[in-house]
Amino acid sequence: MLKLYDYELSGNCYKVRLLIEFLGLAVERIPVEFYPAQEHKTAWFLAINPLGQLPVIDDDGLILRDAQAILVYLASKYDDLGRWYPRDSAELLGDIQMWLSFAADLNGTVALARLHDSFFHDCDVAHCRAAAHRLFRLIDQHLWFAEQIGQDWLCSPTHPTIADIACFPYIMLSEEGGVSRLPYPAIRRWTDRVKRIPRFTLMPGIFFASALPA
Amino acid sequence: MSGERPVQFPNRWFPVARIEEVVARHIVQAQVLGQEIAIWRDDTGFANAWENRCPHRGVRLSIGLNTGHELRCQYHGWRYSSRSGQCSFIPAQPDRKPANAIRATTYGCTEQYGFVWVNLSNTQPTAPLPSLVGDSFTTLRSTHVDAPLSRVKAFLERRRASVTDGGPPDLVEIDVPMRDPAENGTMRTTLLMQPMSDTQTVIHGIVAKALVGNDRLALLRSHDAYLTRLRDEIENLARRDDTHGR
Amino acid sequence: MQEQCSLITCEDPTALNAWYVVAAVCELPIGLERPARLLDAPLTLRRERGGTVQAWLGSSAEGLSLPCRQKFGYAWTSLGVPAQDIFDIPQYDEPHRRNMNAASVGVNVSGPRAIENFLDLAHFAFVHTNYLGVEPHTEIKPYQVNISEGGEEILATQCRAYQPVAALSAKQGYEVEYVYRVPHPYCALLYKAVATDPTRQDVIGLLLQPITEDRVVAHMLLSLLDDTNSDAALRGYQQLIFSQDKPILENQLPKRLPLNLRTEVSARADASSSTYRRWLNDHRVRYGTIPP
Numbered sequence: 001m002l003k004l005y006d007y008e009l010s011g012n013c014y015k016v017r018l019l020i021e022f023l024g025l026a027v028e029r030i031p032v033e034f035y036p037a038q039e040h041k042t043a044w045f046l047a048i049n050p051l052g053q054l055p056v057i058d059d060d061g062l063i064l065r066d067a068q069a070i071l072v073y074l075a076s077k078y079d080d081l082g083r084w085y086p087r088d089s090a091e092l093l094g095d096i097q098m099w100l101s102f103a104a105d106l107n108g109t110v111a112l113a114r115l116h117d118s119f120f121h122d123c124d125v126a127h128c129r130a131a132a133h134r135l136f137r138l139i140d141q142h143l144w145f146a147e148q149i150g151q152d153w154l155c156s157p158t159h160p161t162i163a164d165i166a167c168f169p170y171i172m173l174s175e176e177g178g179v180s181r182l183p184y185p186a187i188r189r190w191t192d193r194v195k196r197i198p199r200f201t202l203m204p205g206i207f208f209a210s211a212l213p214a
Numbered sequence: 215m216s217g218e219r220p221v222q223f224p225n226r227w228f229p230v231a232r233i234e235e236v237v238a239r240h241i242v243q244a245q246v247l248g249q250e251i252a253i254w255r256d257d258t259g260f261a262n263a264w265e266n267r268c269p270h271r272g273v274r275l276s277i278g279l280n281t282g283h284e285l286r287c288q289y290h291g292w293r294y295s296s297r298s299g300q301c302s303f304i305p306a307q308p309d310r311k312p313a314n315a316i317r318a319t320t321y322g323c324t325e326q327y328g329f330v331w332v333n334l335s336n337t338q339p340t341a342p343l344p345s346l347v348g349d350s351f352t353t354l355r356s357t358h359v360d361a362p363l364s365r366v367k368a369f370l371e372r373r374r375a376s377v378t379d380g381g382p383p384d385l386v387e388i389d390v391p392m393r394d395p396a397e398n399g400t401m402r403t404t405l406l407m408q409p410m411s412d413t414q415t416v417i418h419g420i421v422a423k424a425l426v427g428n429d430r431l432a433l434l435r436s437h438d439a440y441l442t443r444l445r446d447e448i449e450n451l452a453r454r455d456d457t458h459g460r
Numbered sequence: 461m462q463e464q465c466s467l468i469t470c471e472d473p474t475a476l477n478a479w480y481v482v483a484a485v486c487e488l489p490i491g492l493e494r495p496a497r498l499l500d501a502p503l504t505l506r507r508e509r510g511g512t513v514q515a516w517l518g519s520s521a522e523g524l525s526l527p528c529r530q531k532f533g534y535a536w537t538s539l540g541v542p543a544q545d546i547f548d549i550p551q552y553d554e555p556h557r558r559n560m561n562a563a564s565v566g567v568n569v570s571g572p573r574a575i576e577n578f579l580d581l582a583h584f585a586f587v588h589t590n591y592l593g594v595e596p597h598t599e600i601k602p603y604q605v606n607i608s609e610g611g612e613e614i615l616a617t618q619c620r621a622y623q624p625v626a627a628l629s630a631k632q633g634y635e636v637e638y639v640y641r642v643p644h645p646y647c648a649l650l651y652k653a654v655a656t657d658p659t660r661q662d663v664i665g666l667l668l669q670p671i672t673e674d675r676v677v678a679h680m681l682l683s684l685l686d687d688t689n690s691d692a693a694l695r696g697y698q699q700l701i702f703s704q705d706k707p708i709l710e711n712q713l714p715k716r717l718p719l720n721l722r723t724e725v726s727a728r729a730d731a732s733s734s735t736y737r738r739w740l741n742d743h744r745v746r747y748g749t750i751p752p
Contacts, residue, residue: 137358141355141438141442144355145431145434145435148431149431181243182243182245183358183416185231185243185356188240188243189235189237189240192239192240207277207288208279209239209279210239210279210280210282211239212238212239213239213257213282
């Protein structure tokens with residue numbers, strides 16, 4: 001069975017949990033206590049991931065770290081419809097990769113601000129917030145123009161991809177790091193749409209959106 | 215009942231969102247003159263603008279649910295009906311009808327010229343909307359600026375934009391020459407100011423021409439690029455002035 | 461000395477003359493200094509090799525030494541002169557107790573708002589859906605709220621809520637009964653009868669360290685009777701529950717608690733909250749509140 005080394009409050013782990021739900025995969029969640037035990041820095045975990053970071057998956061002996069990489073793998077291997085990561089479209093793959101890298105930028109900015117405010121992570125939080133706002137302006141503009149051509153998702157006109165999953169958690173939790181989404185109406189509409197994806201699941205700090213009229 | 219002393223708002227209409235952005239089962243979070251507003255459309259199409267605060271324990275209504283006929287607060291599930299704002303259901307006491315006095319604070323809300331407008335004052339009669347364009351128009355993507363309205367206006371005035379005050383100074387309509395890709399000239403554009411707070415402004419825009427398809431997209435993109443550059447200049451100036459203590 | 465006094469800007473005597481948790485002792489690195497903030501004042505903490513914890517207002521080199529006690533696994537200090545000792549929790553010292561700090565989490569809200577949320581039952585079905593409550597079982601039956609003889613503590617009893625059961629076990633939910641106790645303006649305790657022995661209680665404590673009027677560190681004390689779960693699992697569950705409350709707290713306006721009972725609408729289920737607001741006013745607590 002697919003194993004996921006996981007921490008409930010981690011947005012990066014949540015990315016993997018989301019795709020696992022969307023794909024209907026069975027998974028064994030192995031809790032690794034990020035706080036207070038800092039279990040991700042202990043010897044047994046470093047033996048699995050020398051970077052000492054979550055999430056990590058173990059799929060029948062194949063070990064992968066990095067949420068974005070795990071999304072690529074799980075979508076490629078288990079998505080029979082080939083929609084979450086459409087390998088037959090070079091354009092889409094390039095586009096998705098662009099936004100996976102953007103998600104990594106979110107990790108280094110808005111996610112750090114959340115770690116600072118909640119868990120007193122030492123960082124230049126003002127810088128993180130300012131950088132987060134620059135990223136939010138960019139993605140808000142992108143989503144707004146996507147809407148103008150009837151596209152509800154970051155990359156594909158017709159369905160969400162792993163790019164949407166990768167960017168969603170830390171955007172949705174941005175206010176925990178003091179980054180308000182009030183100036184970003186297109187982002188706010190997009191987060192509602194992500195929440196309406198069938199089999200969408202929550203993490204603490206996130207609530208369901210209203211269902212659309214039948 | 216807003217938690218602190220009541221604030222007097224001017225009897226003015228402010229644009230807060232493009233009509234098509236107030237989508238079904240969504241709650242728009244906006245701000246005017248420091249007051250947060252929850253804007254939402256019920257399933258009949260009626261647009262509500264309410265104080266973004268549940269009267270129970272002060273939680274933002276914008277993190278709650280728009281069920282199509284009411285807003286539900288995320289904290290205790292209290293429900294507030296469209297139009298009246300009246301509390302219709304308190305889950306902790308499901309068999310008791312909530313007292314009439316329990317209601318969300320509602321603001322004047324209307325839709326015209328492609329925008330949703332809000333009037334925060336409770337004085338009657340409410341001021342008329344500024345007259346803008348005829349029946350043919352295209353609304354632009356709105357631009358958020360990290361600068362107060364005074365700075366935005368001062369910048370535009372220095373740029374020799376034709377400033378025509380549509381009324382009291384808080385709402386300023388400015389005609390700015392802009393580039394039209396099809397005509398290689400300029401396009402007369404009206405910018406509408408939404409003073410969010412002492413530190414932020416939203417610039418809405420409208421051109422008096424109905425465009426469709428690729429022409430419309432091209433206009434939206436070129437205007438957005440222009441307004442974004444304008445915004446960056448305003449913010450750079452503001453940062454420079456703040457650094458020098460002005 | 462005058463320099464240190466100017467580090468204290470809080471002017472609320474009730475707030476100043478109280479004990480506050482400033483750290484879970486086991487989370488303090490030994491021999492290293494850790495900055496902290498309390499009531500807007502900068503502190504320095506240091507856990508010594510022998511087990512004591514020291515606290516200073518300002519730096520350790522030039523700052524004023526503050527009184528520092530340890531209780532329930534936490535380091536407590538005060539910027540003033542507390543009239544009373546830190547309150548007791550008799551259950552904590554019972555044998556076979558699982559005592560630990562579930563987490564110390566920063567929250568951008570005032571202390572009193574966070575205490576009220578802890579005392580509240582009516583949000584279970586909406587904020588802790590399928591954990592502590594579920595629709596349509598949202599009714600909160602009347603409960604009792606009393607203030608102790610000398611006015612030092614609030615006690616809420618017969619607080620009942622419908623608790624759903626985890627998917628793997630029984631099909632029906634059941635009613636749980638809680639007791640809440642407020643022994644301090646910034647601390648609240650929850651008592652829940654243990655399934656295996658209804659004469660004994662699990663105790664969960666919310667011990668707040670007010671950093672500013674609009675920001676706290678929430679230290680969560682667990683004192684549980686549990687034979688099956690690991691420490692990490694017990695902490696993880698409490699972290700999950702609290703993290704569901706966090707966005708609610710951080711979206712409350714105003715951040716400070718209004719003490720005028722007419723400012724916000726209350727329902728019958730809000731008896732604890734109304735009593736707590738009156739009690740804070742009786743004790744003239746001004747830090748983190750909006751006076752009537």
